[in-house]
Amino acid sequence: MNKVIPKIFYSDTKVGLDLFVECLGFKVKYSEPGGEHPFYIVDRNGVTLFLHEDDEYAKKDRPEIRIDTDNIEALHKELSGKRIQLFHPNLPAVKLQPWGLKEFALLDKSGVCVIIQQSN
Helix, strand or coil: CCCCCCEEEECCHHHHHHHHHHHCCCEEEEEECCCCCCEEEEEECCEEEEEEECHHHHCCCCCEEEEECCCHHHHHHHHHCCCHHHECCCCCCCEECCCCEEEEEEECCCCCEEEEEEEC
16 A cells, blocks of 8 residues: 545535645646536645545535644744634644644634644
């Protein structure tokens, strides 16, 4: 196995594009924006996600996704200059956790939580 590629369901994929493309700097590698279920594949440095519009699945549960990085302070600084309103209210700053990871988190308006982590 090489990597996990999550599929995240949204009632409106614009919310996911706002978080992952506009805030986190992912690039759209493929898109099907029209039709009943718009679909996007986004990637940044080999981290790939599928964003899929399907209201039925989006209402069931909102995922928590972890993205590992090797320079958490630089990434936090980059994001602080862009979209501070997307920082999770419970973990907006880089914090060393008791389990040995440095972390901060983002939260979009649909409830998708992205935790950025780095081994200490």
